Amino acid sequence: MDLIKTEKKSRQINTVRKEDQSKIFKKNFDLYLLLIPGIIFIFIFKYLPMYGIVIAFQNFNIFDGIRGSEWVGLAQFQKLFHSPQFYQVFRNTLLISIYKIIFLFPLPIFIALVLNEIRVMFYKRTVQTIIYLPHFLSWVIVSGLVINVLSPSTGIVNNLIIACGGKPISFLMDNHWFRTVLVASEGWKEVGYSAIIYIAAIAGIDQEQYEAAKVDGAGRIQQIIHVTLPGIGSIILLMFILRLGGVLQAGTEQILLLYNSVVYETGDVIGTYVYRMGIGQMDYSFSTAVGLFESVIGFILVISGNYLSRKASGRSIW
């Protein structure tokens, strides 16, 4: 999400003197030495696991290793596409992700717009400090809070429901509610922090535009619609396209901490499925095939998202 730069900037390449390239290399040999730890690092921890992907095409056995295991071609992928469980997981991933986009993408924009209308600086800063905070808590802490607050017997939410004459709900054990809990808890944790980028974008809008709008007789709501919103339009578009690129990431860590076998039907996503099949049941090859499927689709989505963003707004992540 970070790191947006304009195309103009990325094209601004320093002028190269017509010097022999090997001469530059020799003269700056120490510059290349600085790269060594980094290169060793990405080779071992990033590129070696990519080699490990081949086990998706094997019947991998931990004792025989990659070299000794039997090659089975696309058999793991056939198993995957014939497994009803995989469709459920894939469907859950998309649904949870899409719900999160529908409900949580517009909210930070709205928060930024409303916050911008608050003129008492002390109050504005206090509210900001509070709403940024949950982002800095781990999912373990937040899941602890969620479990605590939603507890059917002692949780504050169910106490309210009972006080209003309703029956207590086991939110975390109920397939009707589980996705709602996922969206709401993610919203609680991230919505305030996600607003920062729009708050910053609004701060960058030229004040003269507001003066001009006022002279034309625009009220505050019209100023929001005709000045503020268009002013942050390109950022909104960019964030949206980038968000679409991550549509297969429904929040593995969050779900892993909140779900249980009762709600697999609605809550199991690709990430948690890979974990259960791989680490839990040690079905390494199948699990890697599922993971590879996710990575390839995710890769295509990110690349095309970035391309679209560059076409549409001239901004991109690289």
Added chain:
Amino acid sequence: MSRTKIKMTKEDIGVDIFAYAFMTILALLTLLPFMNVVSKALSAEWAVVSGNVGIIPVGFQLDSMKIVIASKEFLTAFGNSALVTFVGTLLTLLVTGMTAYPLSKRNMPGMKFILFMFVFTMFFNGGMIPTYLLMKNLHLLNKRSVLILPALINIYHMLIIKNYYESLPESLEESAKLDGASNFTILFKIIIPLSIPVYASITVFTSVMKWNDYFGPMLYINSPALKTLPLYLRDLIAEAEDVISRSNNLGDVSPEGVTSAAIIASTVPILLVYPFLQKYFIKGMLIGSVKG
């Protein structure tokens, strides 16, 4: 704002009422779960179990907090998290910042390709299982280093630092070179000291990430002695009753009270540094995003 000088119209008043009400509700929604958990941690067993605790403690007691803070497991986990966070952040900053420097010299032979090799790993990776098997083959499972080494470079942060380096005036380096300084000297004596703001922001992001990391420890750490705080907390939430019976405490504590106390004890460190972090993470967000 000049807006306030003009007489308030009905619309102005309406917008104001809505804005203040909305933001107040939002802030309360953020705070209420905390207040609820704090009061549960400080309430007596009967009050917690009967569901009588809202945002004010009922039957005030400190035993739940004491059980958590005095437990050996908590202190071990706290120490492990602190160690991994400190060493991990330091090393990650060093390697990330060091790698970013040569890569900011895009006109040097080979640099574009090497940069591509780094950036590619942002968008494609081996996935959970091949990475897990690698750690296993490297005999890194159940070692503290597995929480530090695989994350030595954060590519996003490296790009942010690289962009920052590129924004520094080139003349600084040129004059240092004329004085005979090596690239090492230039980086550590001139470039890095000038990049303190960006390093401060990245320190905030990295250390919070390390302190909160759950997925890494969950995959790679089994040994109780190496548990980090998130792992400890997850286990405690699952088995709070055992903890109470083990603590031989005959006081007025409930499993949920203990869980709540643990949630608070793990949150406090972040809360304590939070006011100091704020200006850096906002700055960091801005350096990384709405630029140019």
